[in-house]
Amino acid sequence: MNRTVLHVPLLLIALMALVACSATGTGNPAASSADVRPFGATADGTAASLFVLRNDRGTEAHLTDFGATLVSLHVADRDGERADVVLGFDDVSGYESDANQYFGSTVGRVANRVARGRFTLDGRTYQLATNNDPNHLHGGDRGYSHRMWRAEPHPDLASVTFQLTSEDGDEGYPGRVEATVTYTLTDADELIVEYRATADQPTPVNLTHHSYFNLAGAGSASVLDHELQVFADLYTPADGTLIPTGAVEPVTGTPLDFRAPEVIGARIGELDDTSALGYDHNYAVRAEALEGGAEAVMAAGPVAVLRDPGSGRTLELFSDQPGLQFYSGNFLKGATGKGGEVYAHRSACCLETQGYPNAINEPSFPSVLLVPGEEYRQFTVHRFHAE
Ligand code: GAL
Numbered sequence: 001m002n003r004t005v006l007h008v009p010l011l012l013i014a015l016m017a018l019v020a021c022s023a024t025g026t027g028n029p030a031a032s033s034a035d036v037r038p039f040g041a042t043a044d045g046t047a048a049s050l051f052v053l054r055n056d057r058g059t060e061a062h063l064t065d066f067g068a069t070l071v072s073l074h075v076a077d078r079d080g081e082r083a084d085v086v087l088g089f090d091d092v093s094g095y096e097s098d099a100n101q102y103f104g105s106t107v108g109r110v111a112n113r114v115a116r117g118r119f120t121l122d123g124r125t126y127q128l129a130t131n132n133d134p135n136h137l138h139g140g141d142r143g144y145s146h147r148m149w150r151a152e153p154h155p156d157l158a159s160v161t162f163q164l165t166s167e168d169g170d171e172g173y174p175g176r177v178e179a180t181v182t183y184t185l186t187d188a189d190e191l192i193v194e195y196r197a198t199a200d201q202p203t204p205v206n207l208t209h210h211s212y213f214n215l216a217g218a219g220s221a222s223v224l225d226h227e228l229q230v231f232a233d234l235y236t237p238a239d240g241t242l243i244p245t246g247a248v249e250p251v252t253g254t255p256l257d258f259r260a261p262e263v264i265g266a267r268i269g270e271l272d273d274t275s276a277l278g279y280d281h282n283y284a285v286r287a288e289a290l291e292g293g294a295e296a297v298m299a300a301g302p303v304a305v306l307r308d309p310g311s312g313r314t315l316e317l318f319s320d321q322p323g324l325q326f327y328s329g330n331f332l333k334g335a336t337g338k339g340g341e342v343y344a345h346r347s348a349c350c351l352e353t354q355g356y357p358n359a360i361n362e363p364s365f366p367s368v369l370l371v372p373g374e375e376y377r378q379f380t381v382h383r384f385h386a387e
Helices: 002-022 092-096 293-299
Strands: 035-041 047-054 060-064 069-076 082-084 105-107 118-121 124-127 150-153 159-166 177-185 190-199 208-210 227-230 280-284 304-307 313-319 323-327 350-354 376-386
Touching: 035 092, 047 150, 047 159, 047 177, 060 177, 069 105, 208 350, 227 323, 293 313, 293 376, 313 350
Parallel strands: none
Antiparallel strands: 035 047, 047 060, 060 069, 069 082, 105 208, 118 124, 150 159, 159 177, 177 190, 190 376, 227 304, 280 323, 304 313, 313 376, 323 350
């Protein structure tokens, strides 16, 4: 009892420090209180909430504590018309259903794939769920994307922190992990996602944000007419089960070369008959995570830019991570989402900032190992404007 009382002020101070750090994009956090609404209940009867962040331009980001998930994001086009640009569901039951392909969620303990769900640390082999036969995908049968996080909205700011304790042995991973993810909406139309985690034993940690974007509006038929630019010369080729071979190769001469802006649909057909079924590739944006926090991330410039020529809505993505998974929604197959909209094949795409897939088994890749006494930190900014 005493322990809880003693820790509450400490927790609040820590959370305010997180927000202060997050305010170092180009805009200040919007000075509006997060409004909280009911978002249904999970199958086991736990109430979920929806946190509505709003800035002074009228941009809104809606988040839920289930999966620390971005549910909707209402962004203006060149005429000031707003549209919700991310896929999702109307309440928590959709997120618990099989139709949820990690829409908008926080993915962990390890995003993307771990070969055969197996890795060895300090001489001991760990076997994880092989939920993407024969590999482990996005943290397993019930990863962080499918868990209820504890929410802490920040009074008078358009910001909310979600906190999760992932116990020793969770989904087969060693060690207990304490993770937080803070979403902050700024008055410069930036949605900042900041992650922190600590562990009490060495364990792999690789978190990502899994929004599916269609800048013409969620439910639009296709994302293939969007233009994409990815500031990466290299990518990690993968085998038939989407596990990297260990090589890091130039994008030159491949359909993966987005160094100059290109329409997504222009060359995707060349990938139809590959195991990726389209774009589902890790770009080696940099050889190691970028040090130096928010300022270094913004100064480095975007890692990718996504633009919808029709509406002019443009997303600039900034990140300190070594990897960027570009996934063109090849497994979308007509699920019904928010407002009855149907999410067709390739009707949205994901730009997931993270470590490289299967890095825990690939010593030449940047490490995803978190050890006691160190802190995992990740900083990603989604900045919107219309052209
Ligand atoms: C992506 C991954 C895809 C697919 C998708 C979820 O992050 O790259 O291969 O698993 O998530 O359906």
